Amino acid sequence: MGTGLDLRRNQLFQGLNGCDLADLLSRARQKSIAKGSAFFHEQEQAAHCHLLTGGQIKLTQNSVEGGQLVVRFLGAGEVFGWAMVLGTTHYPGTAEAVTDSVALVWEAETMREAMLAHPTLALNALELVGGRLHEAQERLLELATERVERRIARAVLRLMAQAGRPAAKGVEVAFPLSRQDLADAVGATLHTVSRILASWEQRGVLGGGRQRLVVLLPDWLEALVDDRAIGQL
Amino acid sequence: MGTGLDLRRNQLFQGLNGCDLADLLSRARQKSIAKGSAFFHEQEQAAHCHLLTGGQIKLTQNSVEGGQLVVRFLGAGEVFGWAMVLGTTHYPGTAEAVTDSVALVWEAETMREAMLAHPTLALNALELVGGRLHEAQERLLELATERVERRIARAVLRLMAQAGRPAAKGVEVAFPLSRQDLADAVGATLHTVSRILASWEQRGVLGGGRQRLVVLLPDWLEALVDDRAIGQL
DNA sequence: CGCCGCATTGACGATAATCAAACGACGTGG
DNA sequence: CCACGTCGTTTGATTATCGTCAATGCGGCG
Numbered sequence: 001m002g003t004g005l006d007l008r009r010n011q012l013f014q015g016l017n018g019c020d021l022a023d024l025l026s027r028a029r030q031k032s033i034a035k036g037s038a039f040f041h042e043q044e045q046a047a048h049c050h051l052l053t054g055g056q057i058k059l060t061q062n063s064v065e066g067g068q069l070v071v072r073f074l075g076a077g078e079v080f081g082w083a084m085v086l087g088t089t090h091y092p093g094t095a096e097a098v099t100d101s102v103a104l105v106w107e108a109e110t111m112r113e114a115m116l117a118h119p120t121l122a123l124n125a126l127e128l129v130g131g132r133l134h135e136a137q138e139r140l141l142e143l144a145t146e147r148v149e150r151r152i153a154r155a156v157l158r159l160m161a162q163a164g165r166p167a168a169k170g171v172e173v174a175f176p177l178s179r180q181d182l183a184d185a186v187g188a189t190l191h192t193v194s195r196i197l198a199s200w201e202q203r204g205v206l207g208g209g210r211q212r213l214v215v216l217l218p219d220w221l222e223a224l225v226d227d228r229a230i231g232q233l
Numbered sequence: 234m235g236t237g238l239d240l241r242r243n244q245l246f247q248g249l250n251g252c253d254l255a256d257l258l259s260r261a262r263q264k265s266i267a268k269g270s271a272f273f274h275e276q277e278q279a280a281h282c283h284l285l286t287g288g289q290i291k292l293t294q295n296s297v298e299g300g301q302l303v304v305r306f307l308g309a310g311e312v313f314g315w316a317m318v319l320g321t322t323h324y325p326g327t328a329e330a331v332t333d334s335v336a337l338v339w340e341a342e343t344m345r346e347a348m349l350a351h352p353t354l355a356l357n358a359l360e361l362v363g364g365r366l367h368e369a370q371e372r373l374l375e376l377a378t379e380r381v382e383r384r385i386a387r388a389v390l391r392l393m394a395q396a397g398r399p400a401a402k403g404v405e406v407a408f409p410l411s412r413q414d415l416a417d418a419v420g421a422t423l424h425t426v427s428r429i430l431a432s433w434e435q436r437g438v439l440g441g442g443r444q445r446l447v448v449l450l451p452d453w454l455e456a457l458v459d460d461r462a463i464g465q466l
Numbered sequence: 467c468g469c470c471g472c473a474t475t476g477a478c479g480a481t482a483a484t485c486a487a488a489c490g491a492c493g494t495g496g
Numbered sequence: 497c498c499a500c501g502t503c504g505t506t507t508g509a510t511t512a513t514c515g516t517c518a519a520t521g522c523g524g525c526g
Contacts, residue, residue, distance in 0.1 A: 061370065061374050063374055063375075063378040063379070064460060065460060067374070067377070067378030067379075068378075069373060069374045069377050069378065071370055071373070083363075085359065085363070086359060086360060086362070086363025086364070086366065086367070087359075087360030087361075087363045087364060088363065088364075088367055092367055092370060092371075093370070112356065115352060115355065115356060115359075116352045116353070116356065117352075118352075119348060119349045119350075119351075119352040119355055120349070122348065122352055122355035122356055122359060123345065123348060123349065123355055125359055126318065126319060126320075126348075126355060126358055126359050126362065127319060127320030128320075129319070129359065129362045129363060129366055130316075130318070130319025130320045130321065130362060131319075131320060131321075132366055133319065133362055133365055133366045133369060134319070134321055134325055136366060136369035136370055136373060137294065137304055137325060137326075137369055138325075139373060140302060140304070140369060140372060140373060140376065140420075141294050141296055141300070141302045142296075143373065143376045143377060143420065144300070144302050144376060144417075144419075144420030145296040145300030145301075145302065145420070146296070146300075147513075147514090148513080148514070178471090178472065178473085179472075179473065179474095180472080180473095184377075186377075187373075187376065187377030187378070188514080188515090189514075189515055189516085190472090190473085191474090191475090191514085191515075191516085192513090192514060192515075194472095194473060194474060194475085195474085195475080195514095198473095198474070198475085209473090209523090210471095210472065210473075210522085210523065210524085211472080227297060227298065380481075380482090381481080381482065411503090411504060411505085412504075412505065412506095413504080413505095421482075421483090422482075422483060422484085423504090423505085424482085424483075424484085424505095424506090424507090425481090425482055425483075427504095427505060427506060427507085428482095428506085428507080431505095431506070431507085442491085442505090443490085443491065443492085443503090443504060443505075444504080467526105468525105468526095469524105469525090469526085470523105470524090470525085470526100471522105471523095471524090471525100472521105472522085472523085472524100473520100473521080473522075473523100474519105474520080474521070474522090475518105475519090475520080475521095476517105476518085476519085476520105477516105477517085477518085477519105478515105478516085478517080478518105479514105479515085479516075479517095480513105480514095480515080480516090481512105481513090481514085481515085482511105482512095482513090482514100483510105483511080483512075483513085484509105484510080484511070484512090485508105485509085485510075485511090486507105486508085486509085486510100487506100487507085487508085487509105488505105488506085488507085488508105489504105489505080489506070489507095490503105490504090490505080490506095491502100491503090491504085491505095492501105492502090492503085492504100493500105493501095493502085493503105494499100494500085494501085494502100495498105495499095495500090495501105496497105496498090496499085496500095
């Protein structure tokens with residue numbers, strides 16, 4: 001569709017033959033969402049299944065008294081909002097576009113039928129969810145056992161790996177994210193994050209500014225994550 | 234097999250016809266593990282898929298520097314240790330028996346073939362993992378936004394729902410668990426958990442002792458979880 | 467030009483970790 | 497059967513990490 005995204009290479013569609021894929025695609029609808037709006041909101045009835053073909057989104061969950069958690073950031077090619085396919089009737093989170101975004105949308109029922117007809121598709125989905133579960137448990141371990149600074153370092157490295165783009169000096173995270181977002185991703189407050197990032201900036205580990213993040217010394221962050229106390233100054 | 238566990242009712246096997254189920258079962262091996270030992274350890278090569286038919290186990294993950302997280306407690310009828318089916322080559326955690334336990338064990342490959350042959354099975358698995366993912370994300374939100382006391386309350390209520398057994402007075406958690414286990418389940422230290430449980434005991438919310446837990450006032454815990462500050466004394 | 471949302475910074479306080487010690491129950495072996 | 501040792505638990509004192517409260521600065525957008 002001219003977006004440069006080859007769906008045959010998508011993890012979800014591996015092993016599916018061309019005709020079947022085309023058939024499945026013909027059953028999808030396209031949905032465009034402007035930056036700042038959402039594909040769906042937490043607690044809404046979940047009847048669809050989404051595949052992001054362009055743009056970037058942020059999956060969030062809200063606790064009763066104001067707390068927010070960024071479940072994950074995602075970019076083109078990733079599946080999301082498929083609660084119904086996974087056996088949940090309501091969306092567990094909100095999918096907000098942080099960039100103008102486009103997604104393919106199927107009726108959950110259509111996707112389930114396709115999986116029954118093409119077990120490969122179901123197995124691919126199983127691996128996909130398996131991967132997400134694995135990640136979630138890794139994060140749980142980190143959140144339960146590590147302190148804030150290291151968790152932030154991990155988050156930054158992940159963002160770099162996922163949305164990194166070489167910049168004038170260092171690697172820029174091509175993803176508009178506020179300190180608040182980062183805080184919500186690691187389970188900390190805006191303030192703590194700001195302080196820590198500021199200290200990293202002083203040491204020349206990081207650059208950036210308003211909604212931007214540029215990693216200058218990834219190795220330094222890796223060292224911080226891989227424990228050892230780092231040669232301080 | 235005389236364990237009183239009806240596998241036809243198992244979530245994983247729903248919608249599978251009797252013959253196919255019998256066939257699949259005939260391909261399983263049985264494995265017994267004594268209390269204190271493990272079905273498998275974190276980081277081991279994962280070539281199998283397990284279904285607990287008797288006993289109780291504890292799934293744990295260890296962080297580099299000593300921290301431990303209890304991923305989940307589970308009882309008869311639950312699937313576990315199927316990393317390979319979910320696309321991971323090594324077990325992400327350890328499955329330790331807290332009671333003498335028995336499990337059916339398949340080669341991961343066998344299970345994958347069965348899923349290809351019976352898409353229903355794959356869809357059931359997908360829902361199962363979907364549920365686990367959902368739980369994991371809920372825990373992430375809690376861990377990131379709530380205080381220790383409330384997290385403990387939640388954990389206790391969950392344990393009660395999962396392994397509760399009416400006792401002389403109140404409901405006993407039929408699961409041998411130490412304060413340390415509970416601490417590792419909520420991301421706190423043994424000491425903090427001990428203190429909080431002690432305070433609950435004083436108020437008559439809880440009873441129990443060494444490795445035992447008896448909930449006397451579940452409503453009180455629910456109130457604690459559902460926020461509002463509770464009428465103190 | 468002025469407002470609004472994002473970010474920075476400081477002071478303070480509290481939650482929960484860490485350090486430290488002792489107790490009680492249970493199981494084991496003498 | 498009792499003594500002993502181990503493991504789980506309790507409790508106290510102290511500290512530190514991080515959240516809360518508060519105020520100000522900055523940059524973009526209307």
